[in-house]
Amino acid sequence: MRVLFYSMPANAHLYNLIPLAWAFRSAGHDVVFASQPDLVDAIKKTGIPAVSVGKDSETMKFLAETPPEDTVWGSGYRLNEKDPEKLTYDYLTNMFAAYCSPGGFGYYTNDEVLDDLVAFARDWKTDLVVWDALSFSGPIAARAAGAANVRVLQGMDHWVRMRERMLTLAKDVPEAERVDPVADWLGERLARYGAEFAEEVAVGTATIDPLPPGNSYDLDFDYLQMRSLPFNGPTEIPAWVRERPAKPRIALTLGLTTREVHDNGVPAADLIGAIADLEVEVVATLSHEQLSKVMTVPENVRAVEFVPLNALLPSCSAIIHHCGTGTTGCAVINGVPQIVVPGNLWSEDDTGQYIADRGAGLVTSPEELTAEGLRDMVVRILDDSSFQAGADQLQKETLAAPSPADVVIELEKLAADR
CATH class of the missing domain: 3.40.50.2000 (Glycogen Phosphorylase B;)
Incomplete structure (x- = not known):
C-alpha cells in the first residue's frame, strides 16, 4: 500500500505524525511525507522520504509578525468557543468563514501547494492520505486522487464539535438561507481538479485521536484511539x-x-x-x-x-x-x-x-x-x-x-x- 502523509510546515505537527508513519513502514508499506519546502529538511531527518510541494510558506514568521487582528485569531470568532449562548447559527457560519480565509487555514491551502500535491498523489497512485487535522491540502489531494483519507488530531476536536452544532442548527434554517463555508471553500478547491465536495474531505474518512483516554468531547462521531508515542525529533541524549x-x-x-x-x-x-x-x-x-x-x-x-x-x-x-x-x-x-x-x-x-x-x-x-x-x-x-x-x-x-x-x-x- 502507498501511504502519503501531509502536514502544514511546523515541526510539532510533523512529530505528531511520525510514529504512525514509521508504523506503516514497519508493516511493509511504502510511505512518503509531503509538505512545503521549509519542512523538508526536518522530514528527511526522521528517516521518512520527503516530497516538497509548493513554495516556502514562512507560516510561523507570518503568524509571529502579523498583528492578531489580521488573522483568524483576532477575528472575534473562536473555534474553541464553548459558551452555548454565543454558538448561534450566524456565529458558527461566520466563524467557519473566518477559519477558511487567507488569515486562517486558507493560508496553508494555496494553489501552488495543491497543484503539486494533487499531481504527486495521482502520479504515485496513492492508496491512503494521512493528514494533520489543520492541513486541508491533504484530504483535497486524497479526494482528487480517489484515495481514502485519515485525519490525525493535534488537540481536542473543536472542528467536528463546532461543525456538528452548525449542521444541527441548519435544520431549523430555511433551505434558501443555509450556508456552509467549509463545503464552499473545499468544494471550490476540489473543482480545480474535477472533483466534488464530500463530508469526508472536511472530517476525514476516519479520524485518529492520539490524546489521553477521555480527553475528548462527547460527540456523535467515531474515532480511532491511538496511544501517544512521543517523538522529540532526531537528537542526542545528553x-x-x-x-x-x-x-x-x-x-x-x-x-x-x-x-x-x-x-x-x-x-x-x-x-x-x-x-x-x-x-x-x-x-x-x-x-x-x-x-x-x-x-x-x-x-x-x-x-x-x-x-x-x-x-x-x-x-x-x-x-x-x-x-x-x-x-x-x-x-x-x-x-x-x-x-x-x-x-x-x-x-x-x-x-x-x-x-x-x-x-x-x-x-x-x-x-x-x-x-x-x-x-x-x-x-x-x-x-x-x-x-x-x-x-x-x-x-x-x-x-x-x-x-x-x-x-x-x-x-x-x-x-x-x-
Missing part, C-alpha cells in the same frame, strides 16, 4: 539526563509551537523566578530569546535550548508547561505530575482541566499566574503523593490504548474497502 538528580527535578518548557508562533502570555522569567528558592533542580528548555528576558538564571536552574522530553521526564518529579499536545502526551506516557499554565492556540485550557480533574496535576490560567501561586503549586505537587498516584493511573490507562502498529491494521482495512 549524559547529564541519565544521572540521578540529587534534588527533585522539575522540567519547564513552553514547547515548539510557542517558541515559533506566540508567547501565549506565559512569562518565562516569572516561571523561573517563582521556584528559584526551592530545594529543586529545574531544567528549563527555553529558546535564546526566551532566556534573554530572564535577568538572572538561578543556580538551581539548568537552562538548555533543547532536550528530548521523552528522555528527560523519567527523571522528573513534575513538569511545568503550556499544555501543547506533544508535551502533554509525553508527560502522561511517562507518568509525571503536571503543572499547566495553558496557552490559547487550541484546546490547552480544556486539556489542562482534564489533567487536574484526573488528579494528575494542577492548572492555572496565564492571567491568574503569580510567582507565589506557582511556587505553592510546585510545593503541593512534591508534598502530596496523590498527584503521583493520579499520574500513574493516567499513564496506565494510556499505555493500554492501541499502539500505532495496532491502528495500522485498522487503516489497512479502511484502504482496502475504498
Whole structure:
C-alpha cells in the first residue's frame, strides 16, 4: 500500500505524525511525507522520504509578525468557543468563514501547494492520505486522487464539535438561507481538479485521536484511539539526563509551537523566578530569546535550548508547561505530575482541566499566574503523593490504548474497502 502523509510546515505537527508513519513502514508499506519546502529538511531527518510541494510558506514568521487582528485569531470568532449562548447559527457560519480565509487555514491551502500535491498523489497512485487535522491540502489531494483519507488530531476536536452544532442548527434554517463555508471553500478547491465536495474531505474518512483516554468531547462521531508515542525529533541524549538528580527535578518548557508562533502570555522569567528558592533542580528548555528576558538564571536552574522530553521526564518529579499536545502526551506516557499554565492556540485550557480533574496535576490560567501561586503549586505537587498516584493511573490507562502498529491494521482495512 502507498501511504502519503501531509502536514502544514511546523515541526510539532510533523512529530505528531511520525510514529504512525514509521508504523506503516514497519508493516511493509511504502510511505512518503509531503509538505512545503521549509519542512523538508526536518522530514528527511526522521528517516521518512520527503516530497516538497509548493513554495516556502514562512507560516510561523507570518503568524509571529502579523498583528492578531489580521488573522483568524483576532477575528472575534473562536473555534474553541464553548459558551452555548454565543454558538448561534450566524456565529458558527461566520466563524467557519473566518477559519477558511487567507488569515486562517486558507493560508496553508494555496494553489501552488495543491497543484503539486494533487499531481504527486495521482502520479504515485496513492492508496491512503494521512493528514494533520489543520492541513486541508491533504484530504483535497486524497479526494482528487480517489484515495481514502485519515485525519490525525493535534488537540481536542473543536472542528467536528463546532461543525456538528452548525449542521444541527441548519435544520431549523430555511433551505434558501443555509450556508456552509467549509463545503464552499473545499468544494471550490476540489473543482480545480474535477472533483466534488464530500463530508469526508472536511472530517476525514476516519479520524485518529492520539490524546489521553477521555480527553475528548462527547460527540456523535467515531474515532480511532491511538496511544501517544512521543517523538522529540532526531537528537542526542545528553549524559547529564541519565544521572540521578540529587534534588527533585522539575522540567519547564513552553514547547515548539510557542517558541515559533506566540508567547501565549506565559512569562518565562516569572516561571523561573517563582521556584528559584526551592530545594529543586529545574531544567528549563527555553529558546535564546526566551532566556534573554530572564535577568538572572538561578543556580538551581539548568537552562538548555533543547532536550528530548521523552528522555528527560523519567527523571522528573513534575513538569511545568503550556499544555501543547506533544508535551502533554509525553508527560502522561511517562507518568509525571503536571503543572499547566495553558496557552490559547487550541484546546490547552480544556486539556489542562482534564489533567487536574484526573488528579494528575494542577492548572492555572496565564492571567491568574503569580510567582507565589506557582511556587505553592510546585510545593503541593512534591508534598502530596496523590498527584503521583493520579499520574500513574493516567499513564496506565494510556499505555493500554492501541499502539500505532495496532491502528495500522485498522487503516489497512479502511484502504482496502475504498
